Amino acid sequence: MPLTPTARILQSAEEHGFAAGSFNVIQLEHAQAILAGAERAQAPVILQISENAVRYHGALAPIAAAARTAAEQAGIPAALHLDHATRFDLIREAADCGFGSVMYDGSKLPWAENVGSTAEIAAWCRERCLLVEAELGEVGGKDGAHTPGVRTDPAQAAAFVAETGVDALAVAVGSSHTMTVREAELDLPLIAELRAAVNVPLVLHGSSGVPDETLRKAVAAGMRKVNISTHLNRLYTEAVREALAADPAVVDPRRWLGPARDTVAVEVARLLEVLGAHGRA
Numbered sequence: 001m002p003l004t005p006t007a008r009i010l011q012s013a014e015e016h017g018f019a020a021g022s023f024n025v026i027q028l029e030h031a032q033a034i035l036a037g038a039e040r041a042q043a044p045v046i047l048q049i050s051e052n053a054v055r056y057h058g059a060l061a062p063i064a065a066a067a068r069t070a071a072e073q074a075g076i077p078a079a080l081h082l083d084h085a086t087r088f089d090l091i092r093e094a095a096d097c098g099f100g101s102v103m104y105d106g107s108k109l110p111w112a113e114n115v116g117s118t119a120e121i122a123a124w125c126r127e128r129c130l131l132v133e134a135e136l137g138e139v140g141g142k143d144g145a146h147t148p149g150v151r152t153d154p155a156q157a158a159a160f161v162a163e164t165g166v167d168a169l170a171v172a173v174g175s176s177h178t179m180t181v182r183e184a185e186l187d188l189p190l191i192a193e194l195r196a197a198v199n200v201p202l203v204l205h206g207s208s209g210v211p212d213e214t215l216r217k218a219v220a221a222g223m224r225k226v227n228i229s230t231h232l233n234r235l236y237t238e239a240v241r242e243a244l245a246a247d248p249a250v251v252d253p254r255r256w257l258g259p260a261r262d263t264v265a266v267e268v269a270r271l272l273e274v275l276g277a278h279g280r281a
């Protein structure tokens with residue numbers, strides 16, 4: 001089926017009280033695994049490509065075309081999302097490549113600059129029916145707003161959404177990017193407060209470090225988009241290591257990429273169930 005607008009998936013998440021799983025694509029195999037997992041769970045899904053992944057490939061178009069074609073061949077609603085974008089030229093290119101949403105990341109900018117540039121980008125995107133997610137301008141170490149300890153203030157969040165006109169908001173509630181152990185503690189009462197204060201879907205970044213039960217509670221408290229990358233990459237790479245160790249003479253990459261892809265597909269299906277998205281395709 002054709003790509004589904006991210007807005008439609010988030011609207012369904014709001015209506016039915018689940019969170020959309022948003023998983024990072026680096027290689028074609030990631031896109032295939034995520035889509036296979038979503039099909040298994042009969043869940044809608046968001047494929048996200050980060051500015052960092054674009055830097056790795058040297059261009060957005062090839063990996064975006066691969067993800068898009070795979071998504072169009074899948075039997076569940078799938079959206080394309082540009083993640084952690086700081087460059088306007090990349091956002092423009094994403095619009096041309098059929099993306100349904102972009103996350104503009106001005107989180108490392110001071111408040112006024114973050115508000116100004118986010119509002120400008122949100123206005124540009126609105127004219128093109130592109131959903132915009134943004135993050136608050138908290139400064140705090142290398143992870144910005146997702147450094148453990150940093151928290152989004154509900155009143156400030158409401159003001160930020162009103163001033164910028166963004167459609168979804170990434171909030172800092174205790175998660176942190178690139179965690180390889182699942183032991184983050186989220187501030188669940190704060191999620192509920194943010195949900196009451198802000199009239200757009202809330203997004204949880206750095207969800208790899210969040211245990212299943214806490215993810216369930218975060219969704220119940222109002223999270224509507226959950227971004228997961230490192231956790232899947234950890235499983236992917238572990239499966240590659242295992243396959244290479246099991247057959248040190250292996251030459252054909254399909255012999256070690258295939259098992260890694262299968263491993264990620266099974267975990268994506270499981271996570272989509274944790275997020276309550278299963279059966280919502």
Ligand code: G3H
Pocket residue numbers: 024083084176177178179204205206207208209227228229230231
């Ligand atoms: O935007 C991407 C996510 O926030 C993923 O973070 O790699 O810590 O799961 P993670």
Ligand code: ZN
Pocket residue numbers: 084177205206227
């Ligand atoms: Zn993130």
